[in-house]
Amino acid sequence: MPVRFTRLFALAALATVAAMMATAARAEKKYDPGASDTEIKVGNIMPYSGPASSYGVIGKAEAAYFNKINAEGGINGRKINFISYDDAYSPPKAIEQARKLVESDEVLLIFQPLGTPSNSAIEKYMNAKKVPQLFVASGGTKFGDPKHFPWSMGWQPNYQSEGHIYAKYIREHYPNSKIAVFWQNDDAGKDQFKGLKDGLGDKAGMIIADKSYEVSDPSIDSQIVALHDSGADIFFSWAAPKGSAQAIRKVGELGWKPTFFLANTATSVAAVLKPAGLENSKGIISTAYLKDPTDPTWKDDPGTKGWLDFMDKYYPDGDKTNANNVYGYVLAQNMVQVLKQCGDELTRENVMKQAANIKNFSTDMMLPGIKVNTSPDDFFPIEQMQLMKFDGEAWRLFGDVIDGEVH
Template sequence: MKSFRSKALVLAGSTLIALASCLPAHADTGFTDDQVTIGGTCATSGPLASFGTICAMEEAYFKYINQTQGGVKMGDGKTRKIKYIWYNDEYSPPRTVEQVKRLVERDKVAAVVNILGTATNLAVWDYLNRRGVPQLYVGSGATIFGSDIGKHPWTMAWQVPYSTEAAIYAEFVKSKWPNAKVAILYQKDDFGEDLSGSFKRAIEGSGVKVVAQEAYDPSSPTIDSQILNLAASKADVFLNFSIPRFAAQAIRKANEIGWKPAQIVVNISASVAAVFKPAGIEASQGVYSGIDVIDPQDPRFANDPGLKLYREIAAKYASKLVNPDDPTTMWGFINGQMVVATLQRTMAPTRKAMMAAARKQCGVAIQGLLPGITLCTDGQKDPFPIESMQMSQFKGTHFEPVGPIIKKFEGNALALAHVH
């Protein structure tokens, strides 16, 4: 009797396991049958307050998806509306920690997307990875966000990695000014050190030499003294590896003292609204940068379908925080599409399935990227979605291309990275 009962229990258990395997996956935190909750942070105050337009535009894009398509049809066949919650983190790591914990523990988000900044993302990546919460499409090009998948499998970048961006600048300088004397201004953190270190590695063995470098703290009021020191080096190329507030100060101060090197600004500061207007449009003429998104004010793209949709969404769904003429606003439009593309490939309403979808998607066309640039990820082999840029120069009121889109560094970010 005892033996029969044991066998019956085993058979019953096996049947339950088999039935369970046929049932739909149990929804994780942040997912219901008709909604997925996503969180994020941007700065609407502090040194990067102008970047609040990014989260505001992403919010507008999700409203557009919800209202015109009823939400996003996920890989399990169910259509879910996107509930997007975002908070101001002031571009301050302690504030980011506070706001991300609020998103995860109180708002119960499925994932956190597009947190802006290197230091801010580093402040929460251990926390999010411990809890198994996707930290998707990090608003930073720091190479570490793709080089440490083993320890941080829930984190994924989206910007062109800084090691790749620096290599593109190095190639440009070597080809245009093969014996250049270079001065570098950089932020005193992983953001600045990744760019400056990777550039120096990329020019090894060439005639290009770094003759001066100055770091600044993002809490500092000005960088006038750093610019004076860099100008004293008589460098003929100036790498302005600064966030918008300080990039503008650097351009303005260099112009005031009559220092006229060829100047390259980092991609995140290639903004008319946030950098060139505060610096002075005349003082900004001739500045170079690596570009990967469409400038909304560039007349070349006036009839681009993606730009038309972008402006329609901004006009109909956006809050007053959105500045549709600022190229950085395009990041919110692009990030929103990347989240939707990921959800469309998410085969179950779980964080794990969402992360798996983000890690494996290639050839995805995203409106707002320069024509010819597409999204591609391939697990640990290629963890960075975007790795191509086009060197461009600011002339008049917008950037003009200098040469073709540079794709030669696709998939090589880790090999190009500066080793700290």
């Protein structure tokens, strides 16, 4: 064989071997603890007991959705093993459960741990261990800081964005009002209050009174009476479900009729408005980014029908008037999307890489126009919301989708 052809043959052979090696490398599966050919271990921490126990249904809805995915064959053939523990909304307990999930159960990631105090308590640990603390169930702005905490990411609109959205509405419609604010004395309440003040800008002087409370407080009556006596005609309640229900009831008992704004995290008809009294709740304004199953607007909506079918089949004892069950369903859908994007590279690093590369993701229970978008330097997946008002029976959306982006 002539030398030239021998060289060409050798080069062709080398190219073939290189191509085969590249194909093999692409086909190679990569796993970190918590992942295998058959299983993906996903950890979770929820307040199934304690002062924020009404949020516990979120974990149950997520478990039900993962059961649905598993019944349909899993993700790329792998079943989700969802391990969920109770922290009773206690930061020390949250640390204990996070350690158990990472060091004993060896989960691939911790998904949707709930509450600003609990997530604040475990954030440094999760980042030191380089384990994803993904789609945190809190609107705390601190969970969108990839520079300092690259392993932690929120999901829902952050509290400052929500405050900006209310401020835009107030500046336009109530420019001469006086505002009283009731807020939770933790990072969540401080974030929300800051968002409102920043959004009001040169109108921040409209806030004439504020009172805080502790989630563990048995009663908040004295704070509401003081805010009523301030002479304000706009009232903000930024509190967990129990505190919000108490505030709504007390405002009603006082015969106070302010323009009432309620935190998005406390809008459940079942968990907040019914206990507070539906008549007391009439006229309250809040925000939404998910469809509310009690809103007649969505009665014939295919997405809502699909959610109702899911509830009937996989979570039959779940309350269909509780918006937290929609929240858990949508979050689980987004988690599944990230795991699908991971393909066969189920490493903790790739989970965060894919979570930071979500483009215009939406699900059938998100409001039209609301999209999930992330990038390596944008860990705030949703920053738009729409205003809604409670009519005594259901929440009714009004106005356009508003962007509350925090710069």
